[in-house]
Amino acid sequence: MIKIRALKVNLGDFWLEDINLDIEEGEYFIILGPTGAGKTVLLEALAGLYPISQGEIWSDGREISHLYPEKRGMGIVYQDQALFPHLSVKDNIAFGLKFMSYPREKVRERVDDMVGLLKISHLVERNPSTLSGGERQKVALARALATDPRVLLLDEPLSALDPETKEGLQGELRELHHRVKVTVIHVTHDFEEAVALGNRVAVLNEGQIVQVGTPDEVLRRPKSEFVAHFALSRNILSGRAGDGEDGYTMVDVGGIEIRAITELRDEVHLSLRPEDILISRQPLHSSARNSLSGVVADIIPRGAVIYVTVSLPLELTCLITRQSLEDLELRRGMKVWVTFKAGAVHVF
Amino acid sequence: MTKALWRRPEGMSVVFILLSGLILVFIFAPLLKTVTSSGPGTLWGTLLEQDVYTSILLTIYAAFIATLVGLFLGVPLAYILARRSFWGKGFLEGLIDIPIVIPHSAAGIALLFVFGQQFLFGRIFHGLGVDFVNTVAGVVIAMMFVSLPFLIDSAKDGFRGVDVRLEKVARTLGASAWQSFLRVSLPLAWRNIFSGSVMMWARGMSEFGAVLILAYHVPFMGHYPVADSILVADRFASFGLDSARPVTVLVILISLITFITLRTIACRGVRT
Numbered sequence: 001m002i003k004i005r006a007l008k009v010n011l012g013d014f015w016l017e018d019i020n021l022d023i024e025e026g027e028y029f030i031i032l033g034p035t036g037a038g039k040t041v042l043l044e045a046l047a048g049l050y051p052i053s054q055g056e057i058w059s060d061g062r063e064i065s066h067l068y069p070e071k072r073g074m075g076i077v078y079q080d081q082a083l084f085p086h087l088s089v090k091d092n093i094a095f096g097l098k099f100m101s102y103p104r105e106k107v108r109e110r111v112d113d114m115v116g117l118l119k120i121s122h123l124v125e126r127n128p129s130t131l132s133g134g135e136r137q138k139v140a141l142a143r144a145l146a147t148d149p150r151v152l153l154l155d156e157p158l159s160a161l162d163p164e165t166k167e168g169l170q171g172e173l174r175e176l177h178h179r180v181k182v183t184v185i186h187v188t189h190d191f192e193e194a195v196a197l198g199n200r201v202a203v204l205n206e207g208q209i210v211q212v213g214t215p216d217e218v219l220r221r222p223k224s225e226f227v228a229h230f231a232l233s234r235n236i237l238s239g240r241a242g243d244g245e246d247g248y249t250m251v252d253v254g255g256i257e258i259r260a261i262t263e264l265r266d267e268v269h270l271s272l273r274p275e276d277i278l279i280s281r282q283p284l285h286s287s288a289r290n291s292l293s294g295v296v297a298d299i300i301p302r303g304a305v306i307y308v309t310v311s312l313p314l315e316l317t318c319l320i321t322r323q324s325l326e327d328l329e330l331r332r333g334m335k336v337w338v339t340f341k342a343g344a345v346h347v348f
Numbered sequence: 349m350t351k352a353l354w355r356r357p358e359g360m361s362v363v364f365i366l367l368s369g370l371i372l373v374f375i376f377a378p379l380l381k382t383v384t385s386s387g388p389g390t391l392w393g394t395l396l397e398q399d400v401y402t403s404i405l406l407t408i409y410a411a412f413i414a415t416l417v418g419l420f421l422g423v424p425l426a427y428i429l430a431r432r433s434f435w436g437k438g439f440l441e442g443l444i445d446i447p448i449v450i451p452h453s454a455a456g457i458a459l460l461f462v463f464g465q466q467f468l469f470g471r472i473f474h475g476l477g478v479d480f481v482n483t484v485a486g487v488v489i490a491m492m493f494v495s496l497p498f499l500i501d502s503a504k505d506g507f508r509g510v511d512v513r514l515e516k517v518a519r520t521l522g523a524s525a526w527q528s529f530l531r532v533s534l535p536l537a538w539r540n541i542f543s544g545s546v547m548m549w550a551r552g553m554s555e556f557g558a559v560l561i562l563a564y565h566v567p568f569m570g571h572y573p574v575a576d577s578i579l580v581a582d583r584f585a586s587f588g589l590d591s592a593r594p595v596t597v598l599v600i601l602i603s604l605i606t607f608i609t610l611r612t613i614a615c616r617g618v619r620t
Contacts, residue, residue, distance in 0.1 A: 049516045069519035076520045082513040086535050095531075096521030147521055 001025050002046070002151060002183065007055035009045050011038055016045070016207040019055065023185060023200075028177050030198035030215075031187045034230070037204045039187040043153045046185065047074045059150060070099070075144030079156040081136040083128035089139050090115075090124040096147035114142040117176070134165040138172075145180060154186040158193060170196055191231055195219065203227050220273065221346055228271040228348075234307075234317040235272040241265050241347065248289060248342050254314050259289040262347035269348050274319035276344035279308055280337045281328060289342040296334045299325070310338050379600060386594045391601075394594035402573035404602060406566065410484055410575070411552035414492035415499070415545050422500045423541060427533065429500075430507035445497045452494055456561025459493055463562070486563030487575055491552030498547040506540025507533060543614040550607045556581065 007019035016038040023029045033039050044050035046057060048069035057065045064072050075096075083092050093114050097107045115121045118138040128136060137157055144152055157173075158166045174197060177184055188194055194201050195215040203211045203218060203226075211223045222228035228236045237253045241264055244250030248259040251270060258270065278284060283291055294312040306325050308318045316338055320328075330336070386394075394400055429441060447455055463480040464470045470480065480486040510533050518528040534541075556577040565572040574582065576599045584592035 044516070047516075047520050049519065068524070069516070070522045070524055072520075074520055076517060078513050078517070080513075082511060082517045084514060084518075084532060095518070096523075099522035099527065143517075143521065149520075153520075 001058075001060060002185070003056075003058035004046070005056040005058070007042075007045065007057065008053045009038070009041055009050060010053050011041055011207060014038075014207050015053075016042055019209055021202060021209065021212070023183060025060075025183055026181045028174075028184045028186065028197055028199045030194040030201040031185065031204055032189070032191060032194045032201050032218075032230070033187075033204035034189055038207045039189075039204055040155050042204065043076070043155050043185065043187050046072075046151075047076055047153055048072050049076075073150040074153055075147060075149035075151075076153040076155065077137070077140045077144050077157050079159050081128075081140040083131075083136055083139055083143070085128055087128075088124070089120070089126050089128065089131070092128065092139055093124075093143045093146050095143060100147065110146055114146045117145070117179070118142045118172075132165075133161045134169055137161065137169060141173075141176070145176075145182070149182065151183045151185060154184060156188055157186070159188070159190070173197060203230060205230075221348075222271055223348055225269055228269070228346075233271040234274050235270075235277075237270045237272070237314065239268060239270060241268045249347070251345075251347065256292065256312055256314055258345060259342040260345035260347050261342050264347050271346045271348070272316070272340060272344060274307060274317045276340050277316060277318040278339040279310065279318045279320060279324075279328065279330075280339065281334075283337050284339045286339060287341070288339045290345070291337060291339045293335060293337050296330055296332050296336055299330060299332065310336055312338070379604075382593070383597055383600060386597045390594050391598060395598055398571060399573055399579065400595055400598065402569050402571045403576045403579045404598065406484070406487065406568045406573045407553055407576040408602075408606075409568075410487040411491050411495075411549045413484075414488045414495065414552045415549040417488065418492055418496050418499045418548050419541070419545060422496055423503050426500045426503035426541075427507050427529070430504045431512070444500055447494045448497050452555065452557030453561055454557075455493055456490060456558035459490060459558060459562050463489060480562060482563050482566055484563070484566050484568055487559050487566055490558035490562045491555045494555050494558055495548040495551035498551055499541070499544040502544025502547065503537065503541045506537030506544075509540070510536045539614060543611070546607065546610040546614055549610075550603065553603055 002021070002023040004019055004021040004023075007016065009016035009019075019042065021029075031039050031042060041050050045052050048064070048067060048071075052065065055065070056063055059072065059074075083089075084095065087095065090111055093111045094107050097110055102110070111124070112121075115124055118141055120135065120138050120142060123131065123135055123139065128139065131139065140157075154173075158169055161169060170193065177197075186197060198215050201211075201213065201215050201218050202209050205226050211218055211227050213221070218227060219231050222231050222233060225236055237258075239251040239253035239258070241249050241251045241260070241262065244257075244259055249262050249264075251258045251260050251268060253270065260270065262268070278286075278288070283293075292312050294310040294316070296308060297311040297315060298307075298309040300307040300309070301322075304322065306320050306322060308320055308325075308330060310316050310318060318338060328336075395404075425444075429437065450458075460481070461467055462469045463473065463486070465474050465479065465481065473480065478485055480489055514532050514536070515528045518532045519525070523531060554577060555575070559575045560578055563575075564578065565574055573579070576595070580592055580596050580599060583595055
């Protein structure tokens with residue numbers, strides 16, 4: 001288990017401050033944040049590669065804040081892999097084993113295990129410069145895992161890859177974590193990557209952890225406007241909450257009334273995920289408490305899905321499939337209805 | 349196979365090629381004229397003269413020792429300059445390059461002020477049995493002083509070219525700071541360090557002013573030779589051009605052959 005207590009790190013322009021985290025053994029933990037939030041520095045501080053100003057880092061009940069990187073049992077994989085260019089793939093993987101006083105036979109066995117695990121046996125004699133991005137990432141993972149670290153630190157490991165390789169490697173990372181059972185701390189700015197891989201997510205902004213929770217909690221219950229934006233909520237509104245009928249809360253958003261379930265009153269923010277909104281040509285008769293009419297303002301294709309912006313006149317973005325777009329025959333300027341449940345409205 | 353379309357060369361290319369030709373002639377004409385001015389028999393006879401071969405060997409030896417000491421002391425400094433940021437770093441880097449720009453006779457005087465027996469460092473080293481005035485050690489430090497910037501600057505560039513994350517990864521894989529330096533940083537910066545060493549050695553070989561001031565005739569191989577640059581000047585001043593010419597040719601040839609060989613080794617495999 002990794003425990004971080006009141007960690008403070010000087011980043012020059014700003015501080016990584018008051019970082020408190022508990023990461024369970026075997027957990028796949030994601031640190032999510034925009035570029036420049038201090039994610040990599042936090043990872044390097046954990047590994048002992050970046051000096052901390054104050055605070056404590058504990059690993060398996062032992063304080064490791066004062067230990068040199070080689071004594072912490074943490075392997076790191078960087079975005080651009082940082083493979084040793086003067087060594088072959090095999091020697092890259094064996095690099096750390098040479099400091100473990102293993103006999104030559106054991107080193108060879110361990111390298112064979114790792115290349116088998118990552119399915120890169122055909123690459124062992126190659127020079128890193130001849131490998132593709134995905135292959136390099138697998139070699140970097142094999143090298144980091146070879147020394148059997150307590151924690152595997154991944155610094156945006158998928159960011160530099162093309163979408164297809166990225167998706168493939170995402171699946172392999174999930175499987176690898178399942179098989180090796182190592183604790184993983186994975187840094188990324190990609191929310192979808194966080195949702196796909198993480199058991200839990202910590203959202204980092206300007207040097208501070210602003211929310212920790214399961215991907216679903218962060219997705220559906222963002223605690224701030226920043227997290228809502230980052231979790232791709234798209235519909236983030238401000239309004240005034242007051243008592244409504246049937247125990248619901250009525251939130252007045254620019255003259256439009258939205259029903260929600262919350263104890264909060266007065267000035268509030270709302271977030272509503274695009275996939276939680278139904279769009280129709282006629283009013284829907286359903287249990288959903290919010291049904292509003294508006295006009296299609298924009299239709300934005302995003303690969304297999306379509307974002308439709310409806311002006312009420314406040315703008316709501318809805319997510320539909322291509323098939324739905326064709327079935328509804330939506331066009332700009334067309335009058336439509338948007339329907340969503342009171343429970344889908346997150347108030348904060 | 350398709351034939352490339354012919355285009356009239358651009359004006360800028362023509363001008364640049366002509367100017368490059370001029371500067372190459374300027375560099376090579378004196379060397380070529382000098383090297384071809386003495387026959388093989390004359391050169392061989394000159395090489396067998398005791399003061400000539402001891403002078404050449406002294407110069408090669410002293411420049412080599414200067415380079416070794418420079419490697420031992422200069423590489424750590426180059427690494428610190430490449431990796432650390434600290435107050436006054438720019439000033440320090442400028443200071444390291446000063447020996448390149450000051451007159452080398454002045455450098456010799458400056459060294460005499462520090463390593464002469466009547467001064468602090470000189471007295472300390474004298475206590476340890478090492479004197480610098482008119483000794484091989486004096487030739488070594490004179491050569492080292494004026495040529496060290498070439499090694500430090502080149503090694504610094506080499507270390508800067510090594511991604512710091514490679515060292516970080518090495519540390520997380522169990523390497524200590526020493527092991528990370530020896531197994532990652534040094535092998536990757538080695539080409540620059542070697543190339544800088546060759547430059548340092550070559551520059552040390554050609555040093556005249558500082559050596560002249562600090563260590564003129566020095567005891568070496570049972571004789572009292574002077575460094576080869578001083579031998580050339582001595583012969584020219586005492587006996588004229590004809591006497592200086594074969595020594596000059598020998599010095600140029602030995603320097604050229606060694607320098608080109610080492611540079612070729614240093615640059616092998618480097619793509620530009």
